Every structure is written in structure tokens, then in C-alpha cells.
Amino acid sequence: MSKGDPNVSTEGSESMSGPDASSGLSRRSFLLHTGGAASAAALLTVPVAESVAATAPNQAATPPAQVLGPGAIAATLLVNGKPQKVMMEPRDTLATVLRDKLGLTGTKIGCDRGGCGACTVWVAGEPTLSCLMLALDVAGLPGREPQAITTVEGLGKGVAMHPLQTAFVEKDALQCGYCTSGMLMSCAALYERAKAEGKLATISDGDVRAAIAGNLCRCGAYPHIVDATLSAAKGGAK
């Protein structure tokens, strides 16, 4: 991996915690091999014309409800611009599919309950928690296009880092790095939105704090994260 590859810092920080250097088997590839880890009386009734049968539009033409699983089925995820067919069960969250099936381990799982933001990715450009999103909810299925997912691996273009990634490095916006990919996704979404609206120059301290309100950093790197985002915005606005 070359310097400047957005994968480097995240890969590096994780393989520190669990690789078996002698066998050349990282904790992650081990997991991949083993397939592991993973009363109505108070309600007012009114007879109205708008009853169920009357409103179901042209029933004959409506395709039936789709029933998926419980076993794994093949569906397409559109991740970082690339459509990929993946086998997934209904219970697989987007976070586990990204990490365990697509090897995109830049996305982290912290609490797995919506409380920390480490698993933040973009769904159609909006920061979203991948731990509380079923992969099948954003996958392409017969009759439905997949939604565009962006992970930290797709934030930069190849080896060119996103301005936020550069700013995080320059401003030392991390310590252990566990929150970093989620923080980047939240901050970069703010950056991209402001850029699209031509408002990069006006991003304030308060805007950044609001954008990262759902991202916890146990190392307390917040001031540097805010600093980095403001500096990237200033740089981008020039």
C-alpha cells in the first residue's frame, strides 16, 4: 500500500491489534477464512369510502410483495461507484457486509447500536449508520436500483486523498483512529454539501460540531477534528 492510500491508516491501525505476523494471517483474513463473526375500544371507527380494498390501486397489476430469506440471497451493492454482487442474509447489516464480505474494513463497528457513529457511511450522499441499516435495504433487487454507498475507502480518488483526509493528517485530528473513518464521513459530507452550495467559506465551528454530534471520540480529539474541517473548508474555498 502506498503512502496516501486512504486504506493505509485504517488498515495499519487495525492490523496492529491482531495479526499473526509469522503466519502472515491477519485477524481479518482469519475471520474471512472461517466465515465467522459474524385496546382498540378507544379508537374511533369511521366507515369511510377510503377503505383498503377501494384504495389498492389496480390490484391485478400490482406485483406481489417480495419475500427474501431467511437464507442468503444474491443482491447487488453499489459501493464506491462499483456494483458488486454479494450473498447476504436479511439479518446482515450493511456494516458487517462491508467489512466481512467486501473487505472494506475502513468502516468501524463501535457500539453496534447507533450510539457512537464509528460505522458512518454515506447512503446517497447522506451520513448514515451502517450498523443499523440492513444491507438488503440499500441493495439492488429485481425491480429496484441499489442505493449509492460511499465508505471511507471511496472518499478520495485513488491515491489522491479527500481534502478532509489531508486536513486530518495535517491537523493531527486523531489519536487511536477508531472514530476517524466515521468522523471523516460526517465532516466530508458537511464539506461536500457546502461546496455544492458555494458556501465553503461560511462553514462555522458550530456547523462542524452539529455535523459530528453523532460521532463519539473516546480519545477526545474533537478540537483537532473541528480545526481540520475548518481548515479544509478554508482551503477549498480559496
Add this chain to the structure above:
Amino acid sequence: MNSFTLTIPRTIKQTLDELGSTKGGPARIKAGGIDVLDLMKEGIEQPGRLINIRQLDEKPHALREISEVKADAIPEGVWRLLPGGDNGNPPPRRDCLRIGTLTTLAELSHSPLLQSKAAALSESASLIATPQIRQVATLGGNLLQRPRCWYFRSAEYPCAKKGGSVCFARDGENDFHAIFDNQPCCAVHPSGTAVALAALDAVLALQTPQGERFARLSSFLVSPSQPGGAIGRENRLEEDMILKNIWIPSPGPGEQSLYRKVKHKQSFDWPLAEVAISLRRGLTGNKAPEAVRIILGSVAPVPYRARSAEAALLQSPSFDAERIRKIGQAAVSGATPLSRNGYKVQLVSGLVQQAVAELLL
């Protein structure tokens, strides 16, 4: 998470059919999934079938839309439950806001229509959880989420709400529990939007296989101690029902609303206490208050209507710091705090004073 079948219905009818079917074990609706997936990960709920309505958008139901509907187009069931009817006379017809159940909390916070006509609702939505969650969580799911009492949420505690015999919070860690109506269960209602909607006299439109049903939010949400209540549930939703729309009367002249929330951590946090107030003031003279709803959140098993505070406010001939203090005190009259949440009594009283002062001083 347990393994399950995921059904994606295309119409409300298909959703009801799927709910009514018994093939494949118990079914659960999933909207945004923020609450239901959390409960499933914890093993508290293990549905054999999950019915994903997140992308359901059946016209003319407009399940993900905020609109204003003219008085003469309001369904009869909604109109009859609006405020203002008396002595057997139906309430006057009036314009209403209609919000589809699948509208996200982010959409509620950013809606200019709600910001101007139902401020309490958009304010409450904007203060819930985190930006990432508001992007996905729906209004219906927020109203119907299960309580956050940590004993209830932990599979290790067979608490009374889960069919056991003990309320572990009663003599346990009850810092964030109810100070009103806290027998036999002291979990507080978790929904911020419910507090705002109760103040705004919201009416719910539900669909069952037999037809449409309507209910005031204030009678739909029910505490275990109220008639029709049960310790295992927070509302009157039946297994074969889905929520479609939430209706609120558009404000008339002199009407306004607000929602305020106190939390430990300012970035994002669950509330320690909440208040929503809707107020109608006279149009002339000193613009004296003519009608008010004061609803407290995070203090009881359902949003709590502070009737004594409402009466104190309406009886007050004028408003200054001392009179507003009395209204705040009235709001907590009758509170029965537990071993570790006595602080809430003062906190709520102060919060009500602050909110009333904002509206009236």
C-alpha cells in the same frame, strides 16, 4: 440477531395481508429500523418475519409527505377528534397538517411548513438522537418505539414489562425513570415527537383490514395504570394495524407552540426532561392566554399533561417571574419521585418556567 424473512410489500393492502398471516412466525413492521433492529440485536424481540415498509409509498396515502389540507377535505374521522367540540357538538372544521408516517425526523426538522405551523414538532425532531439517525428514523417509528429503561432493554433482566414479575428499576438505578404515574412500571415514554404532538392535539390515522381507524394521540398512548393499559405495552396499536398519517390542526390566529429539552450531554443525548407547550392568545388588548396545553416528557409512561400548570397559567391575571414560578411549581404537583430521580422535580419545574417565560415575557 435472529434469522428472519424480510418481506417488502408494495401496497398497504399487502402489508396488512402479511401482518395478518401466521405463516413463518410473528411479524414485525420495520420502518427506519433504528429501534426494531436494536431490540433484535439485544434478543428482546425475535420476529420470524420483518415487514419492511421503509420504501412503501402508496398514493394517495403519501406516507412520506408533509402537506396542508383544506378544512373541507379533512376526513370525517380526523375532524371529529379535533379540539373544540363540546356538548355533543362536533368541533369546527379547520385546515390541518397531514404528515405521513414514513417522513423522516430530518425531514420534520427541515420542513419550512412545520417550522412555521407546528414549531414544537420540528423542534422536537431536530433535537432527537444524531444527524445520522434523524436521516433514517421515521415519525411513526419514533412514536411507536419501545421504552429505553435499561432493565427492559437488557435480556438479562426478566422485568415486569417483559412478562416477569419485578420492576427492577423501582429499587434499582432509576435516575432516568418516571416521577409521575410510576406504578407498576416506571419506564418513561421514549418519544420526543409524542410530547410535541400531544401538545398539538394530534390525531392518528391507522389502517386495519376492516377499514380506517382514528385516534387522538393522547388516548392512543396509554400507561399501564390507565383503563385499557397494560404493563407490556405503551399504546393501543393492535397486531393487524398500521399507522398511516398523523394529523394536526393548523394554527389559528394567536396560536403558537414550542418544545424544549434538557439533556446531560449537549452534542446529542436522551432527554432528562422535556416540555411542549401550545398556546392560544387573544388578539386584542393584553393578548391574554385563552387556551394552553402543557405536556411534559421523560417524566411518565406516556407524555404527561400538566393540567394544574395549565390552570395556573390561564388563571394568572398577568405574568412576571413570581407568577411564572408558580406555574412551574404547579407543573410538578403530585410528583412521586423514586430513590434516585428527585432531581427531576426541580428540573421539570425550572424547564416549564423557562418555556412559559419564553412564550409570555
